[in-house]
Every structure is written in C-alpha cells, then in structure tokens.
Amino acid sequence: xxxxxxxxxxxxxxxxxxxxxxxxxxxxxxxxxxxxxxxxxxxxxxxxxxxxxxxxxxxxxxxxxxxxxxxxxxxxxxxxxxxxxxxxxxxxxxxxxxxxxxxxxxxxxxxxxxx
Amino acid sequence: xxxxxxxxxxxxxxxxxxxxxxxxxxxxxxxxxxxxxxxxxxxxxxxxxxxxxxxxxxxxxxxxxxxxxxxxxxxxxxxxxxxxxxxxxxxxxxxxxxxxxxxxxxxxxxxxxx
Numbered sequence: 001x002x003x004x005x006x007x008x009x010x011x012x013x014x015x016x017x018x019x020x021x022x023x024x025x026x027x028x029x030x031x032x033x034x035x036x037x038x039x040x041x042x043x044x045x046x047x048x049x050x051x052x053x054x055x056x057x058x059x060x061x062x063x064x065x066x067x068x069x070x071x072x073x074x075x076x077x078x079x080x081x082x083x084x085x086x087x088x089x090x091x092x093x094x095x096x097x098x099x100x101x102x103x104x105x106x107x108x109x110x111x112x113x114x115x
Numbered sequence: 116x117x118x119x120x121x122x123x124x125x126x127x128x129x130x131x132x133x134x135x136x137x138x139x140x141x142x143x144x145x146x147x148x149x150x151x152x153x154x155x156x157x158x159x160x161x162x163x164x165x166x167x168x169x170x171x172x173x174x175x176x177x178x179x180x181x182x183x184x185x186x187x188x189x190x191x192x193x194x195x196x197x198x199x200x201x202x203x204x205x206x207x208x209x210x211x212x213x214x215x216x217x218x219x220x221x222x223x224x225x226x227x228x229x
Contacts, residue, residue, distance in 0.1 A: 004158075033216070033217070035217075035219075042219055042221050043205065045216040045218070048216060056216050058216065090158060092159075092217075103149075103161055103164060104217065105161070106158040106159040106160070107158050108156075108158040109158055
C-alpha cells in the first residue's frame with residue numbers, strides 16, 4: 001500500500017512569505033502529526049490532527065497552523081516566514097489517536113529553505 | 116513532562132561487531148518507547164516499539180531493545196553491524212493516551228567501518 005506522501009519535497013521561499021505543505025496519510029489512517037527537524041533543535045512536535053480536529057499542539061508560535069480535511073489529508077501553513085523556519089518538515093500518520101499501541105509512519109519530508 | 120536522553124551523539128563500530136546505542140527516558144506516565152532510524156535525505160523508519168508488553172522487544176533488521184524500568188533505559192542493540200546500518204537513530208517516548216505527541220532524543224549517528 002502507498003506510504004505517507006508529502007508534497008512538495010523541496011521548497012525555497014523568501015523571508016516574509018507564507019508557505020503551505022501537504023501530507024497525505026496512509027489509506028485508512030485518520031491521525032496526522034507534523035514535526036520540524038533542524039540541526040540545532042532536532043525533531044520537535046508541531047501539532048496532531050484526528051478526524052479534522054487538532055488534538056495536540058507543540059510549543060510553536062501562531063505563525064504555524066494546520067488543518068485536516070475529511071479525507072484525512074492535512075496541510076500545514078507557515079506565515080511570515082523567518083530564516084529560522086528553514087527545516088525538514090515531517091508528517092506522520094497513524095491509524096488512530098489516543099492509543100500508544102498505534103505506530104506512526106513517517107513521510108520523507110518537505111525541505112523548506114527560507115532565504 | 117517527558118524527555119529522552121541519548122547518551123552518545125556518535126558511535127563508530129566495525130562491520131560484524133556488536134552495536135549498542137544508549138537511551139534513557141523520563142516520563143510521568145507509563146511510556147511507550149520507540150526507536151526510529153533515518154538514512155540521509157530520507158524520512159524516519161520505525162525499528163521497534165515498546166508498549167508495556169514484553170520488556171525485550173525485537174525489531175526489524177536484527178535490532179532489539181530492552182525496557183528497564185528500574186534504570187529508565189531503553190538501549191538499542193544488534194549483534195553484528197552491517198554497512199547498511201550506518202544512519203541516524205532516534206529514541207522516542209510517547210506519553211499516555213491524552214498526550215500522544217512524540218518526544219525525540221537528539222539522535223545518535225552510527226558509523227560502520229569496513
């Protein structure tokens with residue numbers, strides 16, 4: 001079966017612009033989580049969506065937002081981009097939410113460069 | 116709050132020798148623990164997970180990890196390293212059902228020398 005699909009794979013944006021990243025989870029998975037990976041901060045949790053509702057949110061400014069559609073696909077938006085937003089953004093899908101026995105499957109990520 | 120400490124940022128082994136990647140965790144809840152591997156320019160792949168069943172967990176590619184509650188450790192081992200094991204490894208903790216966000220360790224880069 002198809003894995004987690006993230007688009008685009010690479011993106012270059014200018015400081016001050018906004019960007020939207022997309023994640024399509026594994027078919028049947030209803031939970032989508034987003035993570036930011038940088039050399040300095042490592043992997044940090046952004047937010048998790050389940051059945052179109054944000055269930056959990058990490059410690060990121062309001063410029064970072066997301067949503068989930070009825071088909072479980074999710075988008076993440078970053079407004080007013082800063083140089084420090086340059087990172088690999090990873091999406092993870094899971095069958096359900098609220099049960100640690102569910103595993104997470106990660107996509108290959110979107111590498112965002114802000115210049 | 117939950118946290119993960121990976122005790123080594125870099126580990127270098129020779130091909131065919133054992134691998135030990137160390138991880139200590141802290142959690143206010145009964146944790147679920149995972150090891151993920153990341154090859155260059157790739158996403159994260161799940162190696163194995165502990166979710167309060169057997170304390171010795173076997174994963175893919177010959178890796179295994181032992182959950183030791185008294186030591187709050189979840190070290191990853193493999194009897195014999197292969198060149199293809201060279202990658203970055205992350206120890207991860209997930210809290211209870213209400214707080215499922217994954218907390219990642221800082222990662223251990225494994226080098227395998229021929």
